[in-house]
Amino acid sequence: MSGHSHRTPDGFAAQAREALGDRTLTQAMRRVTDLFAERRAAALETVPDWQELRQQARAIKLHTLARLDHYLAQFAGAAAKNGAIVHWAEDAAAACRIVGELAQVHRATRLVKSKSMATEEIHLNAALAAAGTEPVETDLGEWIIQLAGEMPSHIIVPAIHKTRQQISELFVDKLGVAPSDEPTVLAAEARERLRQHFAEADMGISGVNFGVAETGTILVLENEGNARMTTTLPKVHVAVMGIEKVIPRFADLEVFLRLLPRSGTGQHLTSYQSLLTGPDVGVPGRAGQGPRELHLVLLDNGRANIAVDETMRETLACIRCGACLNACPVYQSVGGHAYGAVYPGPIGAILTPQLQGMHQAAALPFASSLCGACKDVCPVQIDIPSLLLELRKRAVEGEAPGAAPAKRAAFEALTWKLWAWFVRSPGRYRFAAAMARLGDKLPLVKRLLPPMRAWASSRALPRLAKRPFRAGHKDGGS
Amino acid sequence: MPAPRPSRDVALFATCLGDQLFPGVVEATVTVLERAGCAVRFDPRQTCCGQPAFNSGYWREARQVARHFLDVFERADAVVAPSGSCVAMLHRFPQLFADEPDVAARAAALAHKTFELSSFLVRELGVTDLGARFDARVGWHDACHGLRELGVRDEPRTLLAAVQGLELVELRTRESCCGFGGTFSVKLPEVSTAMLDHKLDEVMEAPIDVLAAIDGSCLMQLHGRLERRGARVRTMHLAEVLASR
Known part of the structure; x- marks a missing residue:
């Protein structure tokens, strides 16, 4: 199923019908979301203070979001002191321009990239491809999606909608390898190719899971080691970070590191946690341990507007674990592509209309039975049903007083x-x-x-x- | 046997769905409440809580209906409804009236004394055995709003455990949404039905005679599809089960 480029948030109803007609897809979605939900439930059993942790995480996020300018300034200052170069990107175009110019300045033509929703959001690959320097995705799932020319259908499992069989066919088609539906064979093939890209890369692009204001440190979580290599092997590392990713203290990471992997993949901890505090500035004894330049691109792209909207602010507390997707009976039934947007599922249904504007995404807040399963599993207790209801009201009555309703038959x-x-x-x-x-x-x-x-x-x-x-x-x- | 002395005056909220589609459920609710020793009154001025408009984004219209609800019920000692969803809507009134703090305060006070049937019986009255007898294997559907907004999980099970002849069968998908979601069920009928079928695939294989829940809206959705799929499983409201003898 390709030809996805025509999909839009407002096309949800038709796109959902299309998805429901694809039995392979619906069966795969059900199987995988059930599996993730089971793993999550098992992982929670080892944390007796889960509810207190959620409350702490929520409190930290809401505290930070209410003083976002303060903590961002602190973060940018600390990062600069560490030798990182901080860029502010007001919107997607600005962010893509900044990254593109960095590639130009460094004459970087071979780019590698680790998984990042922020770069998906700004369609960075397409922008860099237009300049002839499309990065190679190095997360296995993202790489599969890139080969297939598709969009991710899950926040942390981008190729969740693809079966082993389909991936094998894709590899045969695009890489000319012998058919095999043995996961280890497929993964070995991918590793072989990706290693080559790492060895040659002159710029690495990553996202950021958390940015610590007091130290200017960024944290990147992953399981395949590809983000570690992306952020350390090339001489230039560019990290794109949504401005809502900032948290005040280094110690706050402890709370989020206990919540995020368990909520997302059901792991107690991801296989890799890369804490990056500035580039390799030639400190004796530590030289050669990282990129010579670290650029931080701080991305607004509509976030500042959400942060000042007190009713909707908690949308930005999201730590992109994907638990709400796995728990959502709508997402389980139709998968991510039906949402016609980079962020699918319950979080996408509240985020997309705010990032892209109600005028093209008013259908998404209605793509829910309001069952509340998302709220139950959210590690930062985002009250998604209430926010969906608020957005429904805004879709009907107009976003701002006096504004024309975005969607009113x-x-x-x-x-x-x-x-x-x-x-x-x-x-x-x-x-x-x-x-x-x-x-x-x-x-x-x-x-x-x-x-x-x-x-x-x-x-x-x-x-x-x-x-x-x-x-x-x-x-x-x- | 003399009737026990009334322990609570209860204002019955039949809900619009109960009133118009399922009067038998409301009758059973009255029976059950009276057996629990309540004096039940039905104020005929009542209509709807406003939830259909609220969930559809039409808050102005929802407020008009919610205001009427407040006028009818706010002087009651306790309001009881055979629905988790409608009672959960009462808890949304403060959000609905966010711009009118005085109305929001009245609404919050009313929400505080408005109860879903099973939680009223178990939590408020401390009644767990209503002397019911019902010979059947019953599968339970945890209706979303009752479960997640009101925390109703154990109360219906406690009541069912005391019913003679009843065998409760716990379903794997007991907490999965039935796909009703108000206008969601007719605006996105295919998605709604996919959610419904996921649940019914288990229900139709399960060793049960009856599928029961605290909400008529879920039961309407579940029954409509069970009938279409030619299943022999019946749907019943908790009140109907508890009123059986």
């Missing part, structure tokens, strides 16, 4: 107006119910009303009771 608005007029008065409510009973006797009515038709497409229609409960309770007693 006139007929739908009229329907709800009428509904409220009938239901807020007992007399009119009784009248409407009586009329509905007449309608219930006419099968044609049911076939014509779109909601009824949608319901009946897969489910038997409920019948109104012959007499409502209230008919037997006119006296007010029971």
Whole structure:
């Protein structure tokens, strides 16, 4: 299933239908999300103070987000003192321009990159490809997606939608290797190719999981060692970091390191944690242990606006673990591509409309049954259902006072107006119910009303009771 | 046997769905509450809590209906509804009336004394055995809003455990959403049905006669698909099970 470029956030309904028609995809999604949920549950059992940890993490994040300018300034200052070069990118275009110029200045043509959602968000690969220097993705999943010319469908498991069989076919097609659906054979093939890219690379690009304000340190978490090599082998390392990734103290990492791997992959700790505090500045005894230059690109791209919106601010507390995706029955059913955006699932449904604007993503807050499973598993207790509801209201009523509603079908608005007029008065409510009973006797009515038709497409229609409960309770007693 | 002295005055919130679609569930709720020693009153001015409009983004319309709900119920000692979802909506009123602190405060006070049936019986009254008898194997569906917004998990099980002849069967997908989600079920019917089928695939294989829950809306969704798939499993509201003798 390719031809994904036409997908948009507002195309969710059609894209979800398309996904549901793909049995291989739906079965793979169910299997893998179940597996991750089980692993997460098992990993939690080793942490008796899980709920307190979540509260601590939430408190740290909300504290920081309320003083984001302060902590960002502290972080940038500390990083600069360590010898890193800090760049501020207001939006995606600025960030791509900065990275592109760095590649130019260093005459870097062979770029490697480790997994990063921020660079996906700004479509960095496409921008660099236009300049002839597309980086090679070195995370196995990301590399598979890059070979296939697709978008990731999960925050931490980008190729979650692909089966072993499909990956084998892709390798045969793109790399000319012998067919095999043995994971170790496929991984060995990937390792062989990627090692070559590492050896030749003259610039490495990574994301950032956490940026520590007091020390200017960045932390990159991963399992394959590819991020370690991306950030240490090439002579130039460029790290793209969303401004919400900053946390105040080094000691705060302890809280997040206990929460993130367990929530994401069900691991107690990721295989690699790279703490990077400045470039190799030739300190005797430590020379040669890293890149000669470290650039930090601090990315806003709509985040500052979310940070000043007190109702929505907690969206930025997300640490990108992906637990809400694995727990979400909608995501489990349709996968990530249906969301038509870089960030899928529950977190994507609240983040995308805020980053891209409600005018092109108003469908996403409605792509949820509001079951609340996302909130239950979120390691920083983001109240996703409440934020979905707030965004639904904004989609209907307009984002700012006086602004035109982003998504309001006139007929739908009229329907709800009428509904409220009938239901807020007992007399009119009784009248409407009586009329509905007449309608219930006419099968044609049911076939014509779109909601009824949608319901009946897969489910038997409920019948109104012959007499409502209230008919037997006119006296007010029971 | 003389009736026990009323221990609580209860204002019954039938819910619009219960009133219009499932009066039998509401009757059973009254029966159960009276057996638990409550004096139950039904105020016929009641209509709906406003949730359908609220969840659809039409908060202005939701506020109009929620205001009416406040007017009808705020003088009650305790409000009880055979639904977790509608009661959870009461807890959303402060969010709905965020711009009107006085109404939000009234709403918060009302939410504090509004209860879902099983939690009212077990937590408020301390009643666990209603003398019910129901010979069947029952699978339980943990309705989302009751489970995650009100913390209703043990209460229905405690009540079911006391029902003679009833065998409770715990399903692997007991906490999986049925896919109803209000207008979600008709706006994204294919997704809603995929979620529903995931659950029913287990339900239809499970050794159960009845699938039960605390919410009529979930049961409407579950029943509609079970019927379409030609399953023999029946759906019942908890109140109906507890009222059986």
